[in-house]
Amino acid sequence: MPLGRLGVWYPTDRLDGPQLRALLRTIEDSGYSALWYPESRGYESLALAGFLLQHSRGLMIGSSIANIYARDPYTARRGLLTLNGLYDNRFILGLGVSHIPMVEGLRGHRYDKPIPAMRAYLDGLAKDEPDSGSWPVVLAALGPKMLELSAARTRGAVPYNVTPAHTAQAAKILGPAKWLAVEQKVTLETDPAAARALGRKELARYMVLPNYRNSWLREGFTEADLANGGSDRFIDAMVLWGDADTVKAGLRRHIAAGATHVAVQPVHADGDIAARDRILKALADT
Template sequence: MSAIGLVLPDEFSHFSLDQTLHFAERADDAGFHSVWKQEASGSNGLLTLGAISQCTSDVRLGMGVASVFSRTPALLGMSAVTLDRLSDGRALLGLGVSSPPLVETWHGTEFERPLRRMREAMEIVRQVTAGGTVEYEGEVFDVGPYSMALDPLGDVPLLNAAIGPTNRRLTGEYADGWLPGFTPLSAFRENLSDVRSSARKTGRDPDDLLVAPWVPTAVDEDPDRAEYLARYVLAQEMAMGYNEQVGEYGFGDAPDEAHDRFRAGDREGAIEAISREMLDDLSVYGTRSEVREQLGRWYEAGADVVVAMPSMAASFEEILDLLDALGPDDR
């Protein structure tokens, strides 16, 4: 099987920090390409990855996704270089614009000009991670000149978690990779063409971009349990606000219904609201052999790495089973 990554289960899935580190160690032992740490209202993602860097040796360490509103570009760049140093060159920096509820309610910052902010943040982070002098005058940021006391190992890859078409074009122009979440397989190839076309227009080689979609994934020899786990993670994410994005792909009322029911406390109703079409187009689930076959379709559509997103309803043992099932064949 081609390269596989893992979104690390953490506090949102009711796992302790020690258990999160254990999952990262197991992914490292199993030959995974990368592990990714989310960051919302739980543990600090970059600090957690710093700890993981000391108990792993080969797996790449991805911040997924760092908001360009919650940290300054200078701090993002310094953090990326520090993690890269700690991990001997294994750092990946996933960047995103987040959403108005998170930016305004959780961080107390105005959600203004997100795409312009993303573009300028990527340009500044590039300067910071290169070391030397940083100087930038943009429409959102005006920084420097100042000198960085850094000794980078090399460029830390920047991946943009772009959703909309304008942001996908920014990815092709400025980022090293694309880190989309909750994009249906049926639309993935076309959306990827936006990224690659933009790269070509700016004189970049689109084949140099790392394409790493996040895909809800559930493995169980009991097909009903695997389906339930996949439905749960989709229902949870619709409640987190992805219903608007997913709804644009023609799934009818299902995304909004799942959102409303989950937010109202009717989790089982939200799970039932996930349509079969949504389930099959947005997630990968079933027995080990079925999941490997389904993952193959994502690679065929252009993914370099599929980042498996476990269900928040999965138990500790089910996460370990998932890690065992998805480990590359040649480990």
């Protein structure tokens, strides 16, 4: 099935079964083409994918990302093929190397160098499978080498916490035939102080992770931008805020830079499901 221009990214670990079903209804009724979800400390990625596919009608469901240290390549392969066989080819397997605390601290594995680890994983995923090149597999790629691997071995990339400038660089590396599905945080808060407070709270968990910090430094942000919760310049780049027209213009900058798909992540106060749904409905026609 085709991957449309606009999707949703949402931290599904916060939601129980009925809340997940309600989210799916909002996304589908608003006209988005896909839901992307992470794998962190809560739901297991492929089990969650089965639930989301079962309770949606036509959405593409994408892992963003499934941690390569959470299951061996053969298991990931069987999960990918099983889900697509049972649910009309609506599952996209997004893979990533995760982060040292999530791999060594939480799972007790050794965190290997990202590029060799991902290359070996893709080798195992595709072993003795001549049709693997057509499978809907994408990589969580930030740096140029992982983007090059995405272009060479998969359907594309799913960058996270990036700007349109990064999107332009990624599009150049991937080429026009690949998917470039970019996540973008948004809020419809028009008060600068309130919007930036939401942004700083949302980004705090990422700002301690070297993979993201290194990516932001490559993009031209400075250590000063990343200190003390993030400068206004940094927060404004990471979380689009303002009225709907302002936020839509920011989303379109990713499209203009070469993104084939933008996954909107609504940022809101904890538990404010009404705000989440207002954001999604307001931006669906971007």
